[in-house]
Amino acid sequence: MKPIDFWFEFASTYSYLSVSRIGAVAEAAGVEVRWQPFLLGPIFAEQGWKDSPFNLYPAKGRYMWRDLERLCEGYGLAFERPSVFPRNGLLAARVACVGLGSEWLPEFVRATFAANFAQDLDVSAPETLSGILHAVGADAEATLAAAASPETKQRLREQTERARELGVxxxxxxxxxxxxxxxNDRLGDAIAWARLGPARS
Amino acid sequence: MKPIDFWFEFASTYSYLSVSRIGAVAEAAGVEVRWQPFLLGPIFAEQGWKDSPFNLYPAKGRYMWRDLERLCEGYGLAFERPSVFPRNGLLAARVACVGLGSEWLPEFVRATFAANFAQDLDVSAPETLSGILHAVGADAEATLAAAASPETKQRLREQTERARELGVxxxxxxxxxxxxxxxNDRLGDAIAWARLGPARS
Incomplete structure (x- = not known):
């Protein structure tokens, strides 16, 4: 049984679906999840995109919002289209880097995605994240201070670089x-691969 | 029960999966499929792409080929990476326009995709398509002649325009x-929507 490295970006709409589902799905399958925050911005920039492709390509964007709405209905997941998209996930990703290995990380990530995609809250604002950190039992002040440290900033850069090296x-x-x-459509396949490898049916 | 309009492009890798699957899946569900050939080229060109995005964005391309290979293994579908990608699907799409409503159309489309993606044959060549037409019981000579007519060329332009209007x-x-x-990941959802509409579970 191999672990799953789960690469997510706070601004990403389809990440919301997987962030909300992966805990229960992986637990049922007995698969370990390693939460891996990173930034898509630098990777998109290399492809010549300075904005979300869902904004750059309107037909694709219109489809994505309807697709997301349908999928959330199917999953029974709350959804409200954010009034700002994409919301800057830099600070949240740095907070997640501080939380790597800590117990509160998965719940912080889930709550932050829900704040953005179900409550239309500004998750780029320190006050929003401070409230979420407090709610998940983390030391909000110390965590936000650590998120602003050079070590954390470097850690996030390394995460993004590692994602790129993996072909993400x-x-x-x-x-x-x-x-x-x-x-998100491949979460089940990833779980099956972790359990069974190429022998999965 | 609503019919499904199935929009496919002969050069498209993921179309191969759906072309091969949709007949059996829709028949089992009792859903009517209307085969709709169109060209992605003009739609991609509007987005500024003069080649397949899988060629323009190498990381995405590398992933797609591996993903396709895994999916074909899972479906038990023959696959050989084409030595030329994308292969020009213009003539095949015109032939499909000639075949709209005819009995041989689905089998022609399946055989042409298999020729491209499982046998690495040049499906842009009239000889290849002539052989396939013959094999599926069509009048190859008359069909290829009709495919070159101004009416057929116009028909394909209209198909592509209709696809664009539908948001494809x-x-x-x-x-x-x-x-x-x-x-291809949404084929099952489309079938469920055709059967049950928004009330699908």
Missing amino acids: FGAPSFVVGDELFWG | FGAPSFVVGDELFWG
């Missing part, structure tokens, strides 16, 4: 051993 | 009533 080009992405799976 | 931006796409579903 979008979010969410799942890495199991040498296999990359892209998109 | 990639292939395969499925349209059920007012709902657009993009990608």
